[in-house]
Amino acid sequence: MGVRLMKGGEFIVDFLIREEVPYVFGVCGHGNVGLLDAMYDRADELPLISPRHEQAAGHMADAYFRVAHKPAATLASIGPGSVNMLMPLANALSDSSAILSLTASAPTVQANRSPFQEIARHNQSDFAQSIRSFVKRGYQPQRIENLPLVMRQALTLTTQGRPGPVNVDIPFDLFQESADLVYEPAQSASIQTRVGAAPSVVAKVADLLLAAERPLIYTGNGVVLSEAGPELTELVRRLQTPVVSLPNGMGALDMRSEYSLGFVGRNGSYPANEAARRCDVLLDLGARFDDRSASSWIPGYSWNIPPTKLIQVDIDAMEIGRNYPVELGVVADVKTFLAQLLMELDRRTITIRHEDWLGDIAEWRRRWDEHVRPKFDISSTPLRPEQVVKELRAVLPDDGILIPDVGAHHNWFMQFWEARQPGTFLNSYGFGAMGFSVCGVLGAKLAAKDRPCISVCGDGGFTMTPYVLATAVEYDIPAIWVVWNNFGWVSIRDIQVGMFEGREIGTLFHRDGERYNPDFALMAKSYGVDAITVRHPDELGPALEHALALGKPCLIDVHVDGEIRPPSTGAWQLPPTPYREPSFGERYRPE
Known part of the structure; x- marks a missing residue:
């Protein structure tokens, strides 16, 4: 059997098609024309959407993943085209969106000569240093023979653990050189990162929730990304536990539910903040405690942790305990963990002990609705x-x-x-x-x-x-x-x-x-x-x-009338400037 030579650009296109990458969102440039030429004959198999700016390409791939939970690829040229990708990649990294970012670089034989649009002040083809803060990892193959391994590793990494963007910065000559390249499939389906918790940890979580007098669940993007909506809904049904959310976690539980209280924080709902600052046990499912949802971490406006006992579940160990101490930190996939917790509850006799808590929440909802509902009927x-x-x-x-x-x-x-x-x-x-x-x-x-x-x-x-x-x-x-x-x-x-x-x-x-x-x-x-x-x-x-x-x-x-502001129910501060008290509700500090 003879050797089949492929150009590097042809290999990359073939790899993306084999991996069923749905789209390439990108903008042409002299650095990536070798890859675009390889796409020409296979455009029906790998659609190219070419917006008028690389920023759009990155945001399109970001939103595509949020809906489909499947990474698309982006394409940018050397220099300005690649730099234009920094902002959407930073956005995707912050919100855990998987993107395979392909950028072009100067030909290897021209590196360090400072050819057109090469960034080379400190190192040759130094864009990889510029992008490192905005991606999970960057790759910069220097030989065409590197491409099979690099492409496999890069696409695999986008969705492993906490999803995010990964960059491959490819010198121009690698698109045009030929070699005998063997396809190495990405291992996203083979590497199982839906890790669970130890049975003893799951049992302790159940103990804490069932003993709570004022339990609360806090949902973030981790619930949506792990597709744990059904498990969350079932847990809420069994335990009758109210839920507050970050915006990207909203909808994991249908917000028409009597247990859904909405967003928590400065511009959150009054019932959500009242529940957050008064709960005794909090189950955090893939949600961050940022300054907006935590009222700039000032005690009593959104959270009181401690004395609230925090159970924090996240696929990313770096998020656990970042801003509040945990009673129990669990590094796990949210869907897997909730399935474990539901199985543990199957073995328990569940007695709802927080009727008074649910009554308090119903009263907070009534007050909030009485305050805001009339404004929805004003015509102006x-x-x-x-x-x-x-x-x-x-x-x-x-x-x-x-x-x-x-x-x-x-x-x-x-x-x-x-x-x-x-x-x-x-x-x-x-x-x-x-x-x-x-x-x-x-x-x-x-x-x-x-x-x-x-x-x-x-x-x-x-x-x-x-x-x-x-x-x-x-x-x-x-x-x-x-x-x-x-x-x-x-x-x-x-x-x-x-x-x-x-x-x-x-x-x-x-x-x-x-x-x-x-x-x-x-x-x-x-x-x-x-x-x-x-x-x-x-x-x-x-x-x-x-x-x-x-x-x-x-x-x-x-x-829209810009003089009308949403009612604040928490606080927000940019130190050292002072912050204002809520316009509805008030700070609560446990005695």
Whole structure:
């Protein structure tokens, strides 16, 4: 049998096809034309989606994984193209999204000569050092013979343990050189990382939960990524334990459930914060204690750990005990652990001992509803934020995917959105990358072609990445954008109001003393996207219905009142500046 020589680019394309990588999201450049040429003859097997900016490619792959739980590949060229990938990769790393990031590098024989776009101040082809903080690992093969091992290791690593992006930085000559290369399959299916806990640990967790008078469950992205929604729902049913959530964990338990209390933290719901600061045993399932959900770790506003006994379950050992001491830390896959816990409970006699606790929670829910519900029925121009949330929830089906971007609107959706299924509420929660939603909605829609996908994005975030409209039209991706148009970087303006006595500068959009924005609907139409401007409350519902029925890309420019702020129920501090007391509720410190 003769030797079959393959170019390196041909091998990479063949590898991606064999591994059933669904898409390559990428932008051309002189550094990666060798790989693009290899894709030419196999375009039907490995679709290329080419947006107008590498940032969009990264966010599309990020959102694709969040919906499909399968990594896509991204492609960037040497120099600026690769650097443009840093932001979306950082976003994906922060929120545990698996991406196979392929970047191009200078030919090995030109390294250290500082050819066009090579970063070589400290080391030859030094982009690998730039990207190391934003990926799980970086690879930089130097010979074509390295490619089979590197590609196998890189794709395997994206989904092992805590998912995340992995980079392969490939010199140009490796795409064009030929060798006898043998395919080495990735081992994602062979390496089992759904690790569980020791039986004695599971038994101790059951003991703590069953003895609790005020038990609480805290859900994060780990529940959604491990697809543990059914197990969580069953545990809640058996133990009648209330649940608070991080935004990326919302929907793991249907939020219509009487046990779902919503987001916890400064802009969380009042019942969630009251339960969090008063619980005696807390079961944390794949959720981080960041400053927004923990009220900047100031005791009494969201958590009191200790004396609350914390049981923290996470696939990533580095997260356990990071911000609060644990009664019991468990390094495990959430789905596997919950299955173990349910089996342990099968052997127990379960007596619900926290009826008074459930009664307290019902009262907190009543007070919160009495405080916020009337505002959802107010009709005004420009629209109140509550009405936008209400109308979107009314029209979006249970399996529809909502993707808020970063900004003032995100606080409203964290506080009031009712996610009904896992993976239907996608957030740039860890890194807060503006543009994630604007671009990511395209990736989400490619992963869920039969489900509506809506980006809710601020006017600031949208104007950072409006070129995605062209990509939606080019590739016929019927995404929907709802632009929350409040004429400024209003979330930051609100910080200036709260911390600096209203000394606003650089946060509102002005022209000749008047609020200013471009005509977003006219802009969208210039791209070939259907568009509607909504200035009056009775226009929003019909506009959303039209967009959902259209089957084509659509943008709705909604003028929203930026002077209305969500009620704070916790605290948030940027030391050394002072923080404000909650506008609803109050600090609680156990005696």
